Amino acid sequence: MYEVFFKKLAEKITLTTEEVDLFKTYLTPKKLRRKQYLLQEGDVCKYSAFVEKGALRSYTIDEKGNEYIIQFALEGWFIGDMYSMLTGEPATQNIDAIEDSELVLISKQAEEEIMKRIPKYEHFMRLLLQNAYIAAQRRFNHMASLSTEERYTKLLNTYPEIVQRVPQHMIASYLGLTPETLSRARKQMSRK
Amino acid sequence: MYEVFFKKLAEKITLTTEEVDLFKTYLTPKKLRRKQYLLQEGDVCKYSAFVEKGALRSYTIDEKGNEYIIQFALEGWFIGDMYSMLTGEPATQNIDAIEDSELVLISKQAEEEIMKRIPKYEHFMRLLLQNAYIAAQRRFNHMASLSTEERYTKLLNTYPEIVQRVPQHMIASYLGLTPETLSRARKQMSRK
DNA sequence: CGGGCCTTTGACTGGTTTCAACTTCTGTGG
DNA sequence: CCACAGAAGTTGAAACCAGTCAAAGGCCCG
Secondary structure, three states: OOHHHHHHHHOOOOOOHHHHHHHHOOOEEEEEOOOOEEEOOOOEOOEEEEEEEOOEEEEEEOOOOOEEEEEEEOOOOEEOOHHHHHHOOEOOOEEEEOOOEEEEEEEHHHHHHHHHHOHHHHHHHHHHHHHHHHHHHHHHHHHHHOOHHHHHHHHHHHOHHHHHHOOHHHHHHHHOOOHHHHHHHHHHHHOO | OOHHHHHHHHOOOOOOHHHHHHHHOOOEEEEEOOOOEEEOOOOEOOEEEEEEEOOEEEEEEOOOOOEEEEEEEOOOOEEOOHHHHHHOOEOOOEEEEOOOEEEEEEEHHHHHHHHHHOHHHHHHHHHHHHHHHHHHHHHHHHHHHOOHHHHHHHHHHHOHHHHHHOOHHHHHHHOOOOHHHHHHHHHHHHOO
């Protein structure tokens, strides 16, 4: 149980078997069916979720019903509405499963407890957040400076798994495009 | 010396006077004139900088010479090319001063040392990164879902200081617009 | 006081969105 | 296992928003 999760931790920090056992007492497994919500806008986000298996997305919806995908999470990724979790305010994001998925849930209190008792975990989270922030900056920059085709190509090269497993209209949303525009860009590109 | 810096730390963690003294041995003050570079694309980023006074920006430049502003940093903010600093690879970002500024520099090694000797500092950085990441997600979302005018209004409400102190064409770049488009949007808005 | 940078304004262009129709794929129930 | 309904993807035409290029005015700084 929780293999992927502890493998992920092991990439950055080393835990004793006692620590692993202690750690596990704070974790909750959860399965999600395709299209099932982990979090709906308006609810308070109580858990950050680690993906053991499957694929999720987080997104917001505006007044007109348009979806804006913030993040995908495949195996080995964390997902959650950090702002809602931090402040206890209602979430602005929705999170649901793109495929049948298996998650590891960590509540806010659990996370704090773990960090207190296993400080290495805070170190791990700092490194993780650092990478996430760098990636966010880079994504931002690409969004601003690259053309439609370049953005799609970049995604294809950086995260081929995502492009393979996620429906195209969600990819479009993630890239800040309409499905029609992405479809046309792909057609254009295939002519080469 | 370093008043703003330690006030910032005190918002999240409490240091003893001994710890403060120890901390100071790792810090380097630096003054920057308006338009002076802290970091140029191609150089390796050796320091993260904390702004005691003044205003800086980080940005990238594409082949055509267009600038894309990633971040502003006023008093109390950190700035640096985290990716370059983390990996030791040449920076892709430029950082320069918008006003005459006073900085506190922390080298990568210094940072690691401090975290080892004062673990509370790693806690502080985790919280900081968490907020930075949340802000980045939110900015991203606004970029995708809001109109030109709404984006400008949002910035005006969230960071009025930035809009006041930073030249308009840099605001435009930060919002992902040309200076002309921002100028027209402002005109439009003033008609109300 | 002068020169250069910043901002504004105008005309034109082009890429993206929007709306609508059609095709293809998928999964669910009979 | 097939049939069918809904979802996903494609294609076309028209409208629109922002970008580009060019020029003029204003303001700041040396």
